Amino acid sequence: MNEYGDCSFCRGEVEEKRIEYDYRRRSHLLVINGVPAGVCRQCGEKYFKAQTLKRLDHVFHNVFDQHQEPDHVLEIPAVSF
Ligand SMILES: [Zn+2]
Known part of the structure; x- marks a missing residue:
């Protein structure tokens, strides 16, 4: 058990990791490394x-x-499907 609690979808164990986060907003895309999640x-x-x-933000x-x-x-x- 940690501060995130268990997964609200599958009740699985949630562990903290550092991830790469793709922040997309207002036609901009920013890749942020080392985000704790x-x-x-x-x-x-x-x-x-x-x-x-x-x-x-x-x-x-x-x-x-x-x-x-x-x-x-x-x-x-980028390509079209
Ligand atoms: Zn889960």
Whole structure:
């Protein structure tokens, strides 16, 4: 048992990991590495603390509104289905 509790979908055990998070909003995409998240061991559902979500918003705002320099820029291929 930890601060994330058990998975609300499958009741599986949730463990904290650092994940890569794709933050997509307002036609922008920001990849954020090392985000702490609770990940269900059984179904993989992810849970975030309120303070983590706030921090993600803050980072997104810094890069796209305050023009803070990102660590690096990825080139992402896109195709039509
Ligand atoms: Zn689960």
